[in-house]
Amino acid sequence: MATFLVLWWILASSVGFTFAADCPASRLHLSEAPYENYFLSDCITSSHVIVTSPDANTNNSNVKPRLLVAWPAGNSGAAAYFEAENDGMLGLHLENSTADGEVLGTVNEPAADGAKNENPRVGVKGLIHFDAPALLTLPILGSVRSIRDYSEGGGVLSPDVQNAVVTEKFGSDGGQFSRTWFDGVTTTWIDFTPTSGAEAVRIITGGKSKLRFGAGTYEFRATFNYPQLDQLSPSEVLNNASQGLIKESADLTTSLSFLSYSNKLLAGSWRFLTYFGRDSMLSALLMQDILSQGEGGALEAVIGAVIERINKTDGTVCHEENLGDYASFLARLKGIDSSAPSCDYKMVDTDFLLPILMRDYFVNTDIGRSRATPFLTLKATFLEENAEVAYRELAQRTAEKIMSITAPFASSQVVSNLIHLKDGESVGEWRDSNSGLGGGRIPYDVNTALVPAGLRAIATLSQAGIFPDHPEWADTAGKYAQVWEDETLQFFEVSVSRSEAQQLIEQYASDTALAGPSNTDQITGNVTFYGLALGGANNKPVRVMNTDDCFRHFLLNTTNQDQLSAFLEQTADHILQNFPVGLSTDVGLFVANPAYAGNKSLSGQFKNSDYHGTVVWSWQLAMMAAGLGRQLARCDGPDAPEFCNQGLRSKVRDAYKALWDTINKNRAQLSGEVWSWEYNNGYKPVPLSAFSTTESDIIQLWSLTFLAVHQEDV
Known part of the structure; x- marks a missing residue:
């Protein structure tokens, strides 16, 4: 294991230094x-x-x-x-x-x-x-x-x-x-x-x-007595420009180091103390400005771990690895005597993140460009079935899959050609509890953001020569991306008149015995949002307001001006309006607001005891903040969008500031996975475990992204 250069021992609120002569140790105490x-x-x-x-x-x-x-x-x-x-x-x-x-x-x-x-x-x-x-x-x-x-x-x-x-x-x-x-x-x-x-x-x-x-x-x-991992110390997981964080944010960098190893980054502890592809790639995208690059660095550890675990048959990216005793247990269930690691491939979102991260590193950074050839010629070793297959070949199979499954919608914009959850699976993206999508099977975030962003990245990677077998992707993937960017939002849009919205809010407040105010005075016109997913017999939007707008803000710079302005405005409204009208509370943005569902059974699946209910996820706050920051930063560029010259820019700035106000108010919770609330003259943060058998991880990789995500002057 890499020897730690420094010891950060945080007990309660104090920080001290101690060195052992033979083996420096890193210690951390967190109370919840x-x-x-x-x-x-x-x-x-x-x-x-x-x-x-x-x-x-x-x-x-x-x-x-x-x-x-x-x-x-x-x-x-x-x-x-x-x-x-x-x-x-x-x-x-x-x-x-x-x-x-x-x-x-x-x-x-x-x-x-x-x-x-x-x-x-x-x-x-x-x-x-x-x-x-x-x-x-x-x-x-x-x-x-x-x-x-x-x-x-x-x-x-x-x-x-x-x-x-x-x-x-x-x-x-x-x-x-x-x-x-x-x-x-x-x-x-x-x-x-x-x-x-x-x-x-x-x-x-x-x-x-x-x-x-x-x-x-x-x-x-x-x-x-199991083989140990090679841990990255805080100084090894961070790039040279970010070494100051070790002193400035000792507890967070110690947590990041605990989850960082030379061959992978882990999702969280204690419950998810292993590789999760989505978690590690989203974390790397949000933290790419501070993570170490080059051979032995954190970014290559993330990308390498993902490529190693790709299903070489169809290009699907691994969601979660099974290794150690659990791998043997799963093999026994199939009548096989084996301890070889295996992977869970049921998710439909993770594939699209790989080309985005590869582009950001191998094309958009100097070190990444110099490392592309030696890195992509490496041979896989983790899965027996991938042994000796080159990284470039495995990554290309994922890109080939993406091009294949996105072609039908690029040709014909109908619901049946959108990306669906896999048959027999009730989950398929980050809201991966059984009720996370409210029964929907065509996820909003995947179709409106991850797909077009992944296609944009494939086009850029092809232009850079990363996929030499497919030079045509430089043009085709970009054309596909444009269709997916411009034509998917319409399927998920929900518009509720002012009078109906007020009635739905009051009914929700009554059905749930809501302790706080209904805030219906904040409804001044039609309420527009994009549902969590499409579902039901008619594939209508699941009428649950949510924070997944953040994917599109963070991953895409769309050019359809009317659509961009309308999309930004409804996001800003949801941040500026208090729950249950919008998403905002003193404890953060709720990742789901079912008040407009008009369905007591559906809204009952999104309580403050539910993993993806009326609760707060740290990384969604980070991605929303980073995404709005990116959109506002476009106003200072050569091709400033039309919203920059309208009053809308001021509203988006107000929403951005309000979001950072609530983020700063909840600094004590930010490194954890998810938290809930109780109402006592206002919303107060409470661990999710107070209401649920689900025990939130005290440290979560993508919740440490506030090390890199900061309020910008935009």
């Missing part, structure tokens, strides 16, 4: 009650430790006392669920080591002589305190996916995983759980030993073995 998050990275391993300690203020009954350890290597983890021995409230917390004063330490033990697995046993150790006698009732060892499926899937557990857990004594007075993975050679352990006079750990046998602890402090060690 009832979750305490601790990160430790060094040249041995990287670990994220979460202690969950419910109290009387914890409203969600699904939140249980828990110690969870997540490792980037193999998307691996170990979880221990506790309960009070006497059915009361159980509190737990980590304590500082009496030896070095740190909360966490690294475990690094060589493999036993003659062991089938020669990898060292590595992980993390610390001191956990129970304020009452406790029982460890459920260990889950192996894959983060197994833990995630349990926590978010209504308690789903695989018997094949759980039946392999072994319970045994550890030393003279400790206890241990262990499990050998499906590969037969990798093992995860979690063990506990009493300290400071605490009672011995006792194994309670029965249908399932449990561990019993007295009130007191115990050392825990969570370890595994």
Whole structure:
């Protein structure tokens, strides 16, 4: 693992510096009650430790006392669920080591002589305190996916995983759980030993073995023997011009480093601690001004990871990788004995992001232009089926797919020729919860923004000689893009008269017992927006206002002047108008506003407890801010759009400023994945987990993009 040049230790609000002589470590503590998050990275391993300690203020009954350890290597983890021995409230917390004063330490033990697995046993150790006698009732060892499926899937557990857990004594007075993975050679352990006079750990046998602890402090060690990743330090993940961020934004750059490795960037922790193509590419596009370039840099790590995982048969880009114990588990379900990694290819949005990112790097940067040939001649190694296929060939297959599936609409502009979700799939783009698109199957963001942007990029890449087999794309892809830019918005447009809009808002406020004001006085004319998707028997727009306008603002510089002006104006209106009339609240822009649905069943799918409901996503704020900034910046260029010379420019500026006001007000939440709210004389931010079994990641790659996205003077 790359040696960290600096140590950033952030506990609460303080920042200090400490160096270990043999292996400098990076530490980070982030609190979001009832979750305490601790990160430790060094040249041995990287670990994220979460202690969950419910109290009387914890409203969600699904939140249980828990110690969870997540490792980037193999998307691996170990979880221990506790309960009070006497059915009361159980509190737990980590304590500082009496030896070095740190909360966490690294475990690094060589493999036993003659062991089938020669990898060292590595992980993390610390001191956990129970304020009452406790029982460890459920260990889950192996894959983060197994833990995630349990926590978010209504308690789903695989018997094949759980039946392999072994319970045994550890030393003279400790206890241990262990499990050998499906590969037969990798093992995860979690063990506990009493300290400071605490009672011995006792194994309670029965249908399932449990561990019993007295009130007191115990050392825990969570370890595994899986190959580790090569982590990029903060100085390695950032370009030379951005090194100052390491001091200016220590917690954010430490978080970014924890998710950054020489061969891929990870989506978030703890729940998505692995490759996700969409997440990494959108993050790279938003952060390209600060990320390191060239061989060994962050941008090439992102692009290389995506190309490595392309389905070489049809060119589809991988959404999520399956590796480690979970890859073996999925293979077993198919009757195959294999630990080889595999990919999920169900998404329809991710393909289009690859040519956009390739253009921005290999055409639009000096280093990228010099690196195009050596990089694209590399041979794939990650997937067995792609072995020895050149990167250029794999990327070209994705471009060929895009050209093929977009040709029908370029020829005939009918709904049936738009991009649909794949048959049998209920999700296909970033709103990938089952109700995220409100039942729609033709996504707004994909068809009106990602497709034309991807086509524009293919045209530019072809002009630059990146795809020498298809010189015709330089012309054809541009023509396709123009049609998709100009002719797709009309299918998604929703227009509601002023009187109907007021009635719908009042009905929504009544149906949902909305605590805040209805704000119907802000409706001064027809309300126009673009629905989340097309759906139903007639493929009509799903009447849910949303933030996905940001894709078009960020990715496209459209030239249809009337359409551009109208599109910008309705976006500005939604930012300037308060929910439920618009999208704006004190906690940020809601990614969905179902108030105009006129359908209680549909609006009920978009609550503040829903993953893609009336909640705030940090990266959508970032892309909206970056997108509006780009559109306003066009006014200073040689081909300024018509809106720049109209009163509309002032409205868009006002919306841009209002957006940044709410972003700055919510700085405390921005590095997290998603947050919800409660109303108490105004909207107050609340973790999504307060209302849902979905537990937002405390750090999320695309939520760190505010390192690069700033308010511009436009």
